[in-house]
Amino acid sequence: MDDLQRNQTTAQQAQSLEEWEVNALRDHELHSSRYFQLLESRRRLPVSLRRQEFLDVYHNSQIILVSGETGSGKTTQIPQFVLFDEWASGKKVACTQPRRLATTAVATRTAAELDVPLGEEVGYSVRFEKKLSRMTRLKYMTDGLLLSEASRDRNFSAYSCIIIDEAHERTLNTDLLMALLKMATSRRSCLKVVIMSATLNVEKIQSYFPGAATFEIPGKVHPVEIHYLSDSTPRYCYCAITVVQHIHENMDDGDILLFLPTSGDIEMVCSILRKRYDEGLKVLPLYSALSRAKQQEIFEDSEYRKCIVATNVAETSITIDGIVYVVGEYLHNFFPWKVGIDKSATDSGLEIRPVYNPRLRMSSVLTCPISKASAKQRAGRAGRTQPGICFRLYTGQTHDTCFIPSAPPGILEGELASQILLLKVMGFESVGTFDFLDPPHPEVYLCGLQDLCAMGYIDDRGTITPKGRIAARLSVHPKWLNAFMEGQKNGCLREMIDLAAISSTQHPIFSRPPPARFAADIAHQRFACPLSDHISQLNALHAYESAMKTNNRLPISQWCFDAFLNRRALSEVVRIRDQLLTSLQQELSYTKEICGFEDAEYDTHIRKTLARSFFYQCALKHPDPFATIYKTVHEGHTAGIHPESALTSERQEWIVYSEFVSSGIPYLQTVTAVDPAWLIDLDFFQDDSLPKTENGDFKQPLVKKSLDKARKKNDSVEEDLISFEELDLNATWYTASNCGAIQIMLSR
Ligand code: ADP
Ligand code: MG
Numbered sequence: 001m002d003d004l005q006r007n008q009t010t011a012q013q014a015q016s017l018e019e020w021e022v023n024a025l026r027d028h029e030l031h032s033s034r035y036f037q038l039l040e041s042r043r044r045l046p047v048s049l050r051r052q053e054f055l056d057v058y059h060n061s062q063i064i065l066v067s068g069e070t071g072s073g074k075t076t077q078i079p080q081f082v083l084f085d086e087w088a089s090g091k092k093v094a095c096t097q098p099r100r101l102a103t104t105a106v107a108t109r110t111a112a113e114l115d116v117p118l119g120e121e122v123g124y125s126v127r128f129e130k131k132l133s134r135m136t137r138l139k140y141m142t143d144g145l146l147l148s149e150a151s152r153d154r155n156f157s158a159y160s161c162i163i164i165d166e167a168h169e170r171t172l173n174t175d176l177l178m179a180l181l182k183m184a185t186s187r188r189s190c191l192k193v194v195i196m197s198a199t200l201n202v203e204k205i206q207s208y209f210p211g212a213a214t215f216e217i218p219g220k221v222h223p224v225e226i227h228y229l230s231d232s233t234p235r236y237c238y239c240a241i242t243v244v245q246h247i248h249e250n251m252d253d254g255d256i257l258l259f260l261p262t263s264g265d266i267e268m269v270c271s272i273l274r275k276r277y278d279e280g281l282k283v284l285p286l287y288s289a290l291s292r293a294k295q296q297e298i299f300e301d302s303e304y305r306k307c308i309v310a311t312n313v314a315e316t317s318i319t320i321d322g323i324v325y326v327v328g329e330y331l332h333n334f335f336p337w338k339v340g341i342d343k344s345a346t347d348s349g350l351e352i353r354p355v356y357n358p359r360l361r362m363s364s365v366l367t368c369p370i371s372k373a374s375a376k377q378r379a380g381r382a383g384r385t386q387p388g389i390c391f392r393l394y395t396g397q398t399h400d401t402c403f404i405p406s407a408p409p410g411i412l413e414g415e416l417a418s419q420i421l422l423l424k425v426m427g428f429e430s431v432g433t434f435d436f437l438d439p440p441h442p443e444v445y446l447c448g449l450q451d452l453c454a455m456g457y458i459d460d461r462g463t464i465t466p467k468g469r470i471a472a473r474l475s476v477h478p479k480w481l482n483a484f485m486e487g488q489k490n491g492c493l494r495e496m497i498d499l500a501a502i503s504s505t506q507h508p509i510f511s512r513p514p515p516a517r518f519a520a521d522i523a524h525q526r527f528a529c530p531l532s533d534h535i536s537q538l539n540a541l542h543a544y545e546s547a548m549k550t551n552n553r554l555p556i557s558q559w560c561f562d563a564f565l566n567r568r569a570l571s572e573v574v575r576i577r578d579q580l581l582t583s584l585q586q587e588l589s590y591t592k593e594i595c596g597f598e599d600a601e602y603d604t605h606i607r608k609t610l611a612r613s614f615f616y617q618c619a620l621k622h623p624d625p626f627a628t629i630y631k632t633v634h635e636g637h638t639a640g641i642h643p644e645s646a647l648t649s650e651r652q653e654w655i656v657y658s659e660f661v662s663s664g665i666p667y668l669q670t671v672t673a674v675d676p677a678w679l680i681d682l683d684f685f686q687d688d689s690l691p692k693t694e695n696g697d698f699k700q701p702l703v704k705k706s707l708d709k710a711r712k713k714n715d716s717v718e719e720d721l722i723s724f725e726e727l728d729l730n731a732t733w734y735t736a737s738n739c740g741a742i743q744i745m746l747s748r
Contacts, residue, residue: 001025006088006160007059011051014084025114025121025137035115042113045073047217051081054215058085058192061213062185065205066196068217070377071319071384074196075106075165076113082161082194083138089190091160092136096143098171100126100506101288102317105295107131107140114138127475128504128576143173150180151422151472161192166317167205168197168373170409175437176419180426182209182435198316199373199406208437222383224326228396236393237265240327241272243391244307247325248281254324254388255306257314257381263287264513266309273307286310286318289507289568315377319384326382326390328375356415358447373406375399409438416440416448418478421457424464425472454616454684455482470587476500476580483613484584490605495538496613497584501577502537503658509540509573511566512644520564521644528646532607532672534658536646544570611674614656615684619668620703621653630655630668633703634684634691639666647671653706654679676710 001024004013017024018039023031042048047068057064058081068074079095086093097103107124116122119131125141132139146162156162162181167174181193195205195212206212233239240258247256260266266285273283282302286295287310298308298320308320375392382388392399423431432445452458457468457478464472467485471478480500487496502509512520527543529535540563547559560567599605611618619630619639628651631638639660641648647655652673659669679685685707691699698704 001087004084004087007085009055009085011055011081014051014081017084023115025116029115031115034112038113042073042077045077046219047073047077050217054078054081055085057213057215058082058194061211062189062191063181063193063195063209063212065202065209065212065214066194066217067202067214068196068198069219069221069384070198070316070380071321072217072219074198074217075102075317076110078194078196079138079140079163080110080114082163082192086160086192087137089160092139092158093161093163094139094141094146094156094159095163095165096141096146096174096177097317098143098166098169098174099288099313099317100129100142101295101313102166103140103142104129104292105318108292108296109299110138110140128572128579143171143177147173147177147180147422148475150177151425154180154184154426155188156181156184156191157188159191161194163194163196165196166198167195168199168316168406170407170411170438172410172414172416172419175409175411176422178205178208179434179436198377205437221380222385222387224379224383224387225389226379227389227391228399229393230395232395232398233393236260237269239393241269243327243393244273245276247327247389247391248277248305248307251325251389253305254386255308255320255322256325256327257320257323258307258309258327259312259314259378260309261311263289263311266311267513268515270309273309280304282306284308286314288313289566291568312374314381315374320381321385323381323384324386324388326378326388328378328390328392355413358415358444371405371407372399372403375403411436411438411440416444417451418472420445420448421452421464421468421472421478424452424458424462425469429462451616455479457481473587475583476504476576479614483609486609486613490609492602492605492609495606496609497580498538498541498573498577499534499610501573501580502541504576505569505572507566507569507572509537509566509569510644511564513564516564523562523564526563529603530646530650531603531652532610533645533647533670534610534672535603535606537670538606540565541570541573545574607672607674608678610672611654611656611678612682614658615679615682617658617660618654618656618674618679620700620706621651621655623702625651627651631700631702632660632668633700636691636700637666639668641671642667642669645669645671647673676706677714680707680711680714 001017021030023029023035047054054066066074066078075095075097079093082093095106097106103124103126107122108118111118111120111122114122118124120133120135122138123132123136123140124130125132125139125145127142127145143164149158150156162177164174164177164181167178178195181191185191185193193209195209202214206214229239237260240260244256244258258269260269263285266287270283270285273281277283282304284298284306286298286308298306298310298318306322308314308323310318314320379390379392382390420431423434428434431449432442449458449462452468453460455468455471455478456465457471458464467481468478471481474481477500480496480503483496483500484493487493510520510524524536524540527536527539529539543563544556544560544565547554548556557567560570616634618633620633621627622629622631628640628648629638630641637660639662641655642661650673654674654676655668655671656674657668657671661667661669676685683689687698687704690704693699
């Protein structure tokens with residue numbers, strides 16, 4: 001390796017190093033026999049056959065756009081080519097992925113291909129989990145993590161090359177990274193950037209990066225026969241099972257890849273298929289909530305035909321060899337619940353997409369057409385190594401008329417507040433003119449800025465505040481900083497950290513499998529707090545933690561199964577919480593906890609903290625005593641409480657909510673009842689700040705009335721308080737019994 005000169009290596013040099021008996025990356029260690037097996041298969045990949053051509057382009061350009069069919073070796077091979085070529089720089093090579101599952105899977109694979117222990121020369125870093133060391137030279141990471149590193153170092157100085165993979169997915173983070181890299185490359189001429197994608201819109205990206213070189217990997221694509229349904233069906237799971245059965249019983253050898261939208265669907269279909277074929281078919285699920293060992297099973301050889309039942313992670317991010325048959329439905333799983341799926345699946349040829357509406361500050365689950373690009377990718381999985389067959393569980397007409405060419409970029413559909421904060425931290429003052437590949441609508445910026453201003457993270461002139469700087473450094477959504485600070489005042493910082501961790505897991509902690517939804521709801525009642533879904537979540541977490549400590553007889557997995565709690569999500573919460581506690585120790589100095597379970601005001605402290613930290617997400621109930629409709633205080637949007645909430649039958653006047661979602665019907669999700677008296681001193685609820693009509697009247701007179709009532713009540717309590725203080729000063733006749741009487745007066 002010592003002979004390699006930065007950006008002057010040849011494919012032959014690297015290949016002869018790879019063929020040595022000794023591992024060039026780890027002096028004195030001999031290669032294993034598995035290494036040579038893998039090397040042989042790697043050498044056959046389309047990209048390996050063009051290693052020298054890639055290096056020629058790489059040496060002559062600072063920015064390189066690489067496109068090639070899925071499975072051609074982009075994700076696993078190109079970073080290794082770059083690693084050898086950049087070895088002499090002494091710096092790291094980063095390769096970003098939009099998904100956690102793919103990040104860890106490809107890092108594991110590449111470490112095996114280089115014959116090094118994962119976490120040493122090759123490592124990965126995803127949110128709240130990393131396997132890295134001082135020796136790490138090739139780092140696979142999620143795009144979000146590289147972005148947060150960029151907030152500390154805009155020049156990416158630790159890296160000699162940054163590889164952005166799966167750029168066609170156009171996630172919000174990928175787009176932001178491309179913009180930052182565009183600037184960083186002009187400042188650091190020695191920084192190289194490789195942008196890789198299966199279906200890259202090369203012209204568009206090339207015009208964004210003028211002067212960028214392109215490198216195309218010519219992949220051999222085998223023909224794929226496509227079959228459509230003659231009539232649409234809402235029962236896509238059963239239809240999929242029938243198709244798998246047909247393939248397995250009547251068609252030639254070859255593994256099957258079946259796409260389904262949710263992990264619930266996947267488990268259901270897997271269990272039916274396993275029951276039907278206890279031998280002859282190896283049924284394997286693939287979705288992000290599975291354990292790493294289970295995810296890895298899909299790559300293992302099997303004496304039987306494999307049937308992999310996966311979410312869209314198998315579309316481009318993960319390549320499984322040996323697939324000949326693809327069975328694809330057309331719904332994606334973006335949201336944990338599935339309201340409206342049946343309706344959309346019947347005839348319409350639509351998919352479910354999460355879209356953020358900045359004007360309403362609402363996440364919606366919209367049903368809209370799937371992209372043709374996605375359908376093509378999925379079909380392509382069948383023709384990688386030989387001619388294949390793709391069964392599409394929708395009609396040809398649906399495909400032709402309802403599917404859009406490609407999915408819109410995430411930046412046009414997401415919430416921007418945390419990204420704006422990140423840009424502000426990095427010193428970009430006028431984010432509205434930031435050079436994005438596809439700039440969002442100005443209103444999206446405006447709403448993001450308003451939200452940040454309400455949180456106190458930027459001032460009226462848009463300058464970031466010291467609090468905003470701390471918030472941007474958090475590993476959870478910046479909005480939680482306010483909750484941590486308020487929690488610290490009220491003695492429930494621990495609980496706020498728990499809630500932040502719960503809101504950051506990939507999957508909900510309460511499990512509600514569709515066939516047992518009713519039983520799950522009953523099981524969850526033991527954790528339910530009638531005034532707060534947030535406290536219900538805390539109850540479940542605390543019960544889990546005490547079961548972990550005390551339940552020796554019952555395995556924890558059984559305990560979680562019986563309680564309908566998602567064990568993987570809960571252990572993730574504990575891990576995130578512990579990391580947050582450590583990182584927050586540097587940001588906030590801890591005070592002694594004054595509230596604990598035994599405190600009679602425990603719940604009140606938590607509810608008050610939530611109210612005062614998420615005050616901009618308050619809603620007021622319709623005055624009709626029987627109504628269950630709420631109106632958000634500032635935007636004035638009407639919504640019900642989500643059916644999974646414990647507060648649906650409570651009819652509390654004021655609530656604070658975590659999310660405003662819509663899946664046809666608008667709902668406020670994860671809500672807590674609050675007392676308006678806790679809010680009246682905040683600027684946000686003063687008359688000047690309440691929304692007005694053009695005539696200057698209050699848009700929501702009921703909000704004003706309720707706040708005034710709370711103020712009046714509060715004033716009379718304060719009068720009592722003053723007289724109490726006077727009594728206290730006049731301590732001559734101050735007795736315990738007087739104190740008790742005053743206490744009763746105050747609590748009235
Ligand atoms: P691309 O990024 O172009 O889609 P990849 O580099 O992901 O291609 O895949 C190249 C080859 O490596 C494929 O044959 C694939 O099956 C194999 N491969 C990739 N990841 C893994 C893994 N985690 N385990 C086993 N094989 C893998
Ligand atoms: Mg790839």
